[in-house]
Every structure is written in C-alpha cells, then in structure tokens.
Amino acid sequence: xxxxxxxxxxxxxxxxxxxxxxxxxxxxxxxxxxxxxxxxxxxxxxxxxxxxxxxxxxxxxxxxxxxxxxxxxxxxxxxxxxxxxxxxxxxxxxxxxxxxxxxxxxxxxxxxxxxxxxxxxxxxxxxxxxxxxxxxxxxxxxxxxxxxxxxxxxxxxxxxxxxxxxxxxxxxxxxxxxxxxxxxxxxxxxxxxxxxxxxxxxxxxxxxxxxxxxxxxxxxxxxxxxxxxxxxxxxxxxxxxxxxxxxxxxxxxxxxxxxxxxxxxxxxxxxxxxxxxxxxxxxxxxxxxxxxxxxxxxxxxxxxxxxxxxxxxxxxxxxxxxxxxxxxxxxxxxxxxxxxxxxxxxxxxxxxxxxxxxxxxxxxxxxxxxxxxxxxxxxxxxxxx
Amino acid sequence: xxxxxxxxxxxxxxxxxxxxxxxxxxxxxxxxxxxxxxxxxxxxxxxxxxxxxxxxxxxxxxxxxxxxxxxxxxxxxxxxxxxxxxxxxxxxxxxxxxxxxxxxxxxxxxxxxxxxxxxxxxxxxxxxxxxxxxxxxxxxxxxxxxxxxxxxxxxxxxxxxxxxxxxxxxxxxxxxxxxxxxxxxxxxxxxxxxxxxxxxxxxxxxxxxxxxxxxxxxxxxxxxxxxxxxxxxxxxxxxxxxxxxxxxxxxxxxxxxxxxxxxxxxxxxxxxxxxxxxxxxxxxxxxxxxxxxxxxxxxxxxxxxxxxx
Numbered sequence: 001x002x003x004x005x006x007x008x009x010x011x012x013x014x015x016x017x018x019x020x021x022x023x024x025x026x027x028x029x030x031x032x033x034x035x036x037x038x039x040x041x042x043x044x045x046x047x048x049x050x051x052x053x054x055x056x057x058x059x060x061x062x063x064x065x066x067x068x069x070x071x072x073x074x075x076x077x078x079x080x081x082x083x084x085x086x087x088x089x090x091x092x093x094x095x096x097x098x099x100x101x102x103x104x105x106x107x108x109x110x111x112x113x114x115x116x117x118x119x120x121x122x123x124x125x126x127x128x129x130x131x132x133x134x135x136x137x138x139x140x141x142x143x144x145x146x147x148x149x150x151x152x153x154x155x156x157x158x159x160x161x162x163x164x165x166x167x168x169x170x171x172x173x174x175x176x177x178x179x180x181x182x183x184x185x186x187x188x189x190x191x192x193x194x195x196x197x198x199x200x201x202x203x204x205x206x207x208x209x210x211x212x213x214x215x216x217x218x219x220x221x222x223x224x225x226x227x228x229x230x231x232x233x234x235x236x237x238x239x240x241x242x243x244x245x246x247x248x249x250x251x252x253x254x255x256x257x258x259x260x261x262x263x264x265x266x267x268x269x270x271x272x273x274x275x276x277x278x279x280x281x282x283x284x285x286x287x288x289x290x291x292x293x294x295x296x297x298x299x300x301x302x303x304x305x306x307x308x309x310x311x312x313x314x315x316x317x318x319x320x321x322x323x324x325x326x327x328x329x330x331x332x333x334x335x336x337x338x339x340x341x342x343x344x345x346x347x348x349x350x351x352x353x354x355x356x357x358x359x360x361x362x363x364x365x366x367x368x369x370x371x372x373x374x375x376x377x378x379x380x381x382x383x384x385x
Numbered sequence: 386x387x388x389x390x391x392x393x394x395x396x397x398x399x400x401x402x403x404x405x406x407x408x409x410x411x412x413x414x415x416x417x418x419x420x421x422x423x424x425x426x427x428x429x430x431x432x433x434x435x436x437x438x439x440x441x442x443x444x445x446x447x448x449x450x451x452x453x454x455x456x457x458x459x460x461x462x463x464x465x466x467x468x469x470x471x472x473x474x475x476x477x478x479x480x481x482x483x484x485x486x487x488x489x490x491x492x493x494x495x496x497x498x499x500x501x502x503x504x505x506x507x508x509x510x511x512x513x514x515x516x517x518x519x520x521x522x523x524x525x526x527x528x529x530x531x532x533x534x535x536x537x538x539x540x541x542x543x544x545x546x547x548x549x550x551x552x553x554x555x556x557x558x559x560x561x562x563x564x565x566x567x568x569x570x571x572x573x574x575x576x577x578x579x580x581x582x583x584x585x586x587x588x589x590x591x592x593x594x595x596x597x598x599x600x601x602x603x604x605x606x607x608x609x610x611x612x613x614x615x616x617x618x619x620x621x622x623x624x625x626x627x628x629x630x631x632x633x634x635x636x637x638x639x640x641x642x643x644x645x646x647x648x649x650x651x652x653x654x655x656x657x658x659x660x661x662x663x664x665x666x667x668x669x670x671x672x673x674x675x676x677x678x679x680x681x682x683x684x685x686x687x688x689x690x691x692x693x694x
C-alpha cells in the first residue's frame with residue numbers, strides 16, 4: 001500500500017511541505033506571529049517556554065524544538081531566537097540542516113531589533129515558500145508512516161466506537177511495517193497490566209508499569225490522587241464513571257499489536273510497530289510530543305468534541321457518537337458514531353477510517369488544517385514548586 | 386499633565402477600554418486568535434493551560450484567569466470554553482458575574498456548533514459591545530487611582546536609578562506592585578512590605594508578588610495583580626508585552642539603547658530622566674500607545690506550580 005509523499009534527505013517521508021516559523025523562546029512569539037500573518041502559507045505557533053529552564057526539563061524542551069525543526073512534514077525553517085536562551089541555537093539549526101532543510105537563524109540581538117527581525121524572517125519565509133514548490137513527490141510504501149493516536153474529551157462511546165475503529169487502523173499500519181504511537185500515560189492508569197502483557201519482552205512490560213507509576217507519584221507530590229481526580233468533569237458528563245473505565249476504553253486505540261518499545265516524551269521511536277510514548281493526558285502536550293517524535297499524521301478520537309490541530313501535522317478528528325459529529329461539523333472529520341447507531345461494524349468503520357487516512361496522507365486537508373488550527377504545548381517536567 | 390481614564394460602573398478605573406477574548410483552555414485558543422485577526426481591536430491570550438491540571442496548580446490558574454477577566458483595563462470579557470475543560474469556563478463565568486459588575490460573557494464551543502459557530506457569536510458580541518462603548522469618554526483621574534507594576538533585569542533591583550523610579554511613582558501617588566525577588570527596588574521603605582501569591586493584589590500602597598519562573602510569566606502575574614501599567618527597565622531588547630496592561634520599556638544602557646532604540650520607549654541614564662519618564666507614563670495612561678502596544682506585542686505565559694497530568 002503506497003501514498004504520495006515528500007522524500008527528505010534523512011530518509012524520512014513528509015506528507016506535508018510546510019515552511020515553519022519556529023520561535024525557540026517566548027521572546028520571539030510576536031515576531032513569529034507577524035511573519036506568519038504577512039506571509040501566506042507560512043505556519044507558526046505560540047511558545048511560552050525556552051528561557052529560565054535547565055536540566056532534564058530543558059533537555060525535553062530542546063527535543064521538541066529539534067523534533068519540529070527536523071520534522072519530515074517541514075520543508076524549511078525560519079528559526080527565531082532572542083539571543084540569550086540558555087542553550088545553543090546552532091544545535092537546533094543543525095538538527096534541521098542534517099535533515100536536509102533550508103534554515104535561516106535570526107536572533108533579535110544580532111539582527112538589531114523587532115522590525116529588522118520581522119523583515120528578515122519575511123524575506124526568508126517567502127524564499128522557502130517559492131523553493132518548496134520544486135520538492136518532488138514520490139509514491140512510497142505505508143511502512144514510512146508514524147501514526148500518532150490520541151483521544152480527548154472521552155465519553156461512554158469512546159471505548160466501543162471510535163477507539164476500536166482507530167485500533168483497526170493502528171493494526172493495519174503496523175501490519176504494513178509502519179509505526180503507531182500510543183501515549184497519554186495518565187489514561188493508561190488501571191489498564192497498564194493488560195498493556196504490559198502485550199510487551200514483546202518482560203523489560204518493556206516493566207517499563208510500561210514504571211511510567212504509569214511515575215505519573216501517579218508525580219501527582220501524589222501535588223497532594224492529589226489521580227485515581228480520585230480522574231475522570232475529568234467533561235468525561236463524567238459524557239457518561240464515564242471511573243478512571244479504569246476511561247483507560248480500558250483508551251487503550252483500544254492501539255488495537256491488538258504487540259508493544260515493541262517504550263519511549264520518553266518527544267523521542268523518536270527506534271523500532272517499527274506499536275510503541276508507547278510517555279506523555280501526559282493533556283491533549284495538546286500529548287500531540288506536541290508525538291509530532292516532535294516524528295508522527296506525520298495523527299488520528300484523534302473525541303466524545304465531547306474538540307477543534308484542535310497541529311501547525312505542521314494533519315490531525316483527523318473522529319467523533320465517538322453521531323450527536324457530536326452533527327453538532328461540530330466544522331471540526332470533526334469522521335463519524336464513528338455509526339458503530340453505536342448499528343450502521344457499521346467496528347471493522348467496517350476501521351476500514352473506512354483507514355481509507356480516509358490514506359486520502360489525508362495523499363494531501364486531502366483535514367478540518368483542523370482548513371481552519372488553520374496551530375495548537376502547541378510542551379510538557380514541562382521541571383516546574384518550580 | 387492631567388491623567389485621563391475610564392470610570393467603570395463597578396467603581397474601578399481603567400486606562401484602556403479593551404474587549405478581551407479569553408480562552409479558558411488551550412482548545413479554545415484558535416477561536417480567540419481568529420477573532421483577534423478579524424477584529425484587531427480585540428485583545429486575547431493564547432496558551433496551553435486549563436486542562437489536565439490538578440490541585441493548587443489548577444486553583445492558581447483559575448484565579449489568574451479570573452483576575453484577567455476582571456482586569457480594570459478591560460471593558461468587556463468574553464470567556465471562551467470548550468465544554469469539557471478542567472477550569473470549567475461556565476463556573477469561571479458564574480463566579481466572575483457574582484463577584485463583579487464587569488461585562489463578562491461566555492461562549493462554549495461544544496454548545497455553539499464548533500469553531501465557526503462560536504466565532505459568529507463573538508462577532509455579534511463585538512458589535513454589541515462596541516456600540517455600548519462608542520459614547521464613553523475619558524475623565525480626569527489621579528495617580529492614586531493607578532497601580533503600576535515594575536520589573537527589572539536581575540541585578541538591576543539593587544541599582545539606585547530603578548529604586549528612584551519606584552520612589553518617584555510612589556511619591557506621585559501611584560500604587561506599586563513588584564516581583565518579590567526584586568524587593569530591593571523598594572529598599573528605601575522602612576515599613577515591612579506584604580508579600581502575596583503570584584497574580585494577587587494587596588490593598589497596600591506598595592506590595593510584593595511572588596514572581597513567575599521567567600519574565601513573561603512575571604508580567605502576566607503583575608497584570609493579574611491589577612497593574613494598569615507595566616514599567617520594564619532592562620539592558621536588553623525584548624519583544625513581549627502584556628495584552629491588557631500597556632507595557633512601557635526603558636533601556637538602562639547606552640549602547641543597547643543606541644542599537645535597539647526602536648524597541649524602547651525611552652532611555653534612563655540618570656535621575657534627570659525621571660520627570661520625562663513620569664510624563665510619558667502619564668501620556669500612555671491617558672491613551673498614547675507604548676512601543677509594545679504599537680507592535681501589538683501582546684503575549685502571555687502562565688506560571689505553573691504543578692505538573693500536567
């Protein structure tokens with residue numbers, strides 16, 4: 001099974017060809033925003049991080065920057081720095097260069113101020129946008145795909161309609177030699193033993209149990225028992241009664257494939273197959289982590305309905321029920337409520353979703369892309385307590 | 386000069402008449418962003434919070450959002466919720482209405498037909514509020530009606546000139562809020578200064594607020610604490626400002642000012658500059674735009690005290 005992609009110098013395949021304006025600290029948000037607003041076609045996001053960070057927390061944030069700068073869906077990068085960030089800006093630029101991308105590094109300090117930074121950025125972005133049209137597209141096998149799976153605003157239907165349908169897609173990607181990421185560790189709580197049994201080695205099984213324990217202990221330090229604080233108010237209104245129920249529904253997204261690897265937030269998988277990335281349950285921090293890890297496409301199931309998307313990756317939104325699909329047609333791409341309505345089986349809906357994923361890989365725009373959604377958020381592990 | 390501001394029906398006093406679109410959760414960002422592009426007069430924030438937060442961290446986020454929604458420089462706030470967020474936009478709205486006579490409205494994406502349906506509702510809100518605002522005029526106010534947040538580069542708090550700035554603002558009658566890690570700015574005070582949590586106000590003429598983990602988080606905190614104006618003294622160029630409190634940035638180093646003068650509102654060399662600074666602050670309070678406002682450098686970062694889950 002093949003799709004039309006953009007082969008990149010590092011061997012990865014892009015399914016989009018974005019020019020990314022990447023602010024590596026909040027100091028450059030406004031400059032990035034002005035460039036993206038005035039150069040149609042360029043994409044950016046709002047970043048509230050990148051200064052006053054250190055240690056593991058900084059390392060994780062830098063993984064996200066490098067993951068975005070070198071991402072296969074990105075053609076070229078305008079890298080914006082203040083000039084006093086506590087890390088080497090060249091390291092981020094190099095990550096993009098090694099991945100074969102044109103890069104322009106602009107710092108406020110060197111370029112001489114905001115107006116100059118905006119003008120220089122506009123100039124480079126326009127240049128990259130012209131050049132990107134020459135990027136060749138090739139028909140490539142599905143084994144090149146790294147699918148991110150996600151659920152948010154879960155309801156009582158999530159575990160019986162949209163998530164199992166996504167599980168079918170995930171299994172098909174894995175069977176084709178591709179990779180699928182299951183994440184949101186918070187929503188594995190209560191189901192971790194089942195996942196551990198699916199690990200290909202006992203060590204990987206132990207890692208699954210470890211990351212679940214770690215997030216529970218992290219919230220215990222805040223004086224909150226996650227098993228008591230979840231499900232969220234919106235989940236309860238949607239008919240979910242316990243965190244275990246939510247988790248058991250959540251893991252259906254990952255189908256039935258064996259688990260070959262457990263990776264940290266924003267890391268790139270080293271193996272093909274089903275992998276688990278340790279992320280929080282927060283929709284956008286999770287999404288950002290999977291994108292930074294190299295996912296070229298994300299399928300996101302939702303019971304209550306969510307509008308969100310990524311600046312550089314198409315996100316296919318799947319509703320778990322027909323009511324939400326009808327209510328939020330602007331935002332939802334696919335209705336898996338047909339399963340609850342008994343119009344389709346899980347296998348049929350899964351096949352239809354798989355076909356839709358192929359269409360999107362081949363260039364069909366998702367609702368979030370049409371609306372210009374650009375949510376971004378880095379999972380911070382070093383807050384000042 | 387005479388300061389001119391807007392008197393509010395709730396007794397507060399603002400130096401801007403902002404329409405403020407405030408997403409209660411990251412999932413509502415795009416609505417606020419789209420609306421601000423469509424109606425450039427709208428102030429907005431874009432952030433990654435409001436969901437998957439717990440305990441004291443969730444509570445602090447709620448309090449900061451509440452304080453921003455009720456900020457004195459805001460004429461009307463539209464809280465934008467998704468419908469399943471942890472901060473619960475509807476509760477924020479109810480609490481804001483119970484607490485104040487401020488014009489606070491609510492729109493919930495899941496109940497409004499998604500992104501575009503929600504944006505239609507906000508379009509109507511903008512035209513309704515703008516009609517109400519059209520006849521409003523500024524009237525004379527005093528320095529004592531205003532709160533000024535002051536922040537400086539690390540290390541500058543011990544310098545004489547920034548300390549004189551704070552002293553001058555105080556002598557003019559303004560109330561002053563300072564980041565608690567820059568208490569040296571108020572070195573001349575003989576009485577102890579109260580220290581409150583991030584984003585909180587105190588009734589005192591001068592008070593200290595727990596700072597954020599970076600300068601933008603601190604600017605957000607000072608704004609939430611009720612600062613009408615932010616004064617930022619620094620030896621570096623910056624490209625951020627508060628969306629709600631006009632941010633006035635003066636450079637304290639000659640070479641930096643020389644190179645980046647377009648990014649600053651002025652240069653502070655010695656005490657003789659203080660009357661010029663005070664005069665400019667009075668003009669900006671009365672409606673003149675600071676450089677940060679001219680560039681719309683509205684930015685937002687929230688100080689978090691707990692992990693995302």
